[in-house]
Amino acid sequence: MEIRRDVFQAIADPTRRAILGLVALHAMTPGAIAENFNSSRQTISKHIQILNECALLTQTQSGREIYYHFNPGKMKEVADWLEPYRKLWDERLNAMDDLLNEMQAKTQVQKNS
Template sequence: MRRDVFNAIADPTRRSILMSLTKESQNVNALADRFDITRQAVSLHIKYLQQCGVITVKKEGRERYCKLEAQKLSEVADWLEPFRKMWTGKFNQLEDLLDELQSKPRKEP
């Protein structure tokens, strides 16, 4: 089965693991401690993320350290870009409308 970045972010636990790796690499045990699931389940999520190419796992002694490969996540940003532009345009239209309504003099009752 082909796995990609969208498969990686489809699960809330995997998204949380990715967020945990944004500041620094972490070992598998440290990541597992953050979740209310078994270490084995976290290891399976890590394996899945590695297969998707969004993290790398490096063995150092007896520990395995996970590192975020953020450039791979740019695929999501690229896919979202047309939607961001659409919403930016809609918010700009709303801002223009609000400015127009606020600039009109109010009629006294």
């Protein structure tokens, strides 16, 4: 094993996914984020740090408060990885495949006749 701090590792944890869901609505401070969970503030802070390290979050300081912002561009990396698989479940594309197969089958029949 080695230390991995990538997007896939980050979103593997359900608490971190929930944090992303919150921060995506509007930037929040660690304290405000932690109020939404049963875990201790420090525990949530650690999750935020992990999300921050892999650039899913960015931060802006305002006095002693730190606002964490959602970074959509990083999330897109997951979507990009997922994209090639999309055609395998997309019904619209499957319907098009079916159509193409049907046309090809018809051609086969013509060839065989």
